[in-house]
Amino acid sequence: MATVLVTGGSGFVxxxxxxxxxGDGHEVRALARSEAAAATVEALGALAVRGDVQDVAALRAAAAGSEIAFHAAARTSRGGDRAAFWADNVEGTANVVRAAGEAGVRRLVHVGTEAALMDGQPLVRVDETxxxxxxxxxxxxxxxxxAERLVLDAEGIETVVLRPRFVWGAGDTTLLPELTAMIRSGRFAWIGGGRHLTDTTHVDNAVEGLLAAAEKGRPGQAYFVTDGSPVVFRDFLTELLATHGVTPPRRSLPLRPALAAAAAGEAIWRRLGPAGAPPLDYMSVWLSGLECTIDISKATRELGYRPIKTREEGLAELTSWRAGQAS
Structure with a gap:
């Protein structure tokens, strides 16, 4: 069994x-930037190594002796200026690549996203081209x-990118809590009615893809993984929220006004620099108002990827997990 480094180990994926x-018998080291993060990864069975993605020396020490590294750490918040995103997601990734290479790590698997292809256009049956x-x-x-570009262009270390779309499942600390808070505060509306198609990726399917990428991925290549077939965004989100006893409102905001509001809000926030994020931002509109369907045939063909958990199984698991949290 291998020694493996994981960044972002206190997060969902x-x-x-x-x-x-x-569980598969590997020795796991996890970068932890706080005491809370260290406690989380140690509870999962990993050895916590204090440091963050800005600290090349700490990264190098954490990576020493590891054969494989998984880079899952990233800034995902709606708020924050461009410099903050660049520092965490681009410079931080460059530091991980550098440190892993210097420590002799054979392969780095980077957790990417379909969002790296987005600038306001629907993504319809897109693939890695x-x-x-x-x-x-x-x-x-x-x-x-x-970040993905520099990973794929890296030299001196094998690199592979795995792109799951819309990761969900038990243990999610971001998506469902944010949606639930928006609904309960009256800030939620369907963008364009929510009747478009989307692909999704249960967290266990995302992990299956990461392990397949580590074993079989071609260096310098990216791979999409999903739950295997698209679903109507509104239908899936309604079922997802129902696992937490939450019913979304019927209110809808047309797509064009939503896009205009996001553009105005982003411009104001950039000019005035207030804390947090605008009421409506580009990513929120794109992710919830535009079709995003993915062709995973490359991962199927080259990685042997197959989803290991169906949506029905994942939703049932999420309902049970939520019941356990509430008891």
Whole structure:
């Protein structure tokens, strides 16, 4: 069994990845930037190594002796200026690549995202030939695109990018809590009615893809993974929220006014520099109002990827997990 480094191990995908790696018998080291993060990864069975993605020396020490590294750490918040996203997602990724290479890590698997292709256009049955958009108007999209580009262009270490779309499942600490808070505060509306198609990726399917990429991915290549087939965005989100006893309102905001509001809000926030994020931002509109369907045939063909958990199984698991949290 291998020694493996994971960054972002206290997060949703990183945490589930650690659990799977430990369960498979690997020795796992996890970068932890705080005491709370260290406690989280140690509870999962990893050895916590204090440091963050800005600290090359700490990264190098954490990576020493590791055969594989998984880079799951990223800034994903709606708020924050471009410099903050670039520091965490681009410079931080460059530091991980450098440190892993210097420590002799054989292969680095980077957790990418379909958002790296977004700049306001629907993504319809896209595959890995679609261009990255480091010029995107959204800070998250632009920074993740730039990070992926430098990963794929890295020399002296094998690199592979795994792109799951819309990761969900038990243990999610971001998506469902944010949606629930928006609905309960009266700030939620369907963008364009929410009747468009979307692909999704259960967290266990994302982890399955990461492990397949580590074993079989071609160096310098990116791979999309999903739950296997698209679903109507509104239908899936309604079922997802129902696992937490939440019913979304019927209120809808047409797509064009939503896009205009996002553009105005982003411009005001950039000019005035207030804390947090505008009421409506580019990423929120694009992710919830535009079709995003993915062709995963490359991962199926080259990685042997198959989803290991169906949506029905994931939703049932999420309902049980929520019941356990509430008891």
């Amino acid at each position: 990183g945490g589930r990845l650690i659990s799977r790696l430990v 679609a261009p990255l958009r480091p010029d995107s108007r959204a800070n998250y999209s632009a920074s993740k695109a730039a």
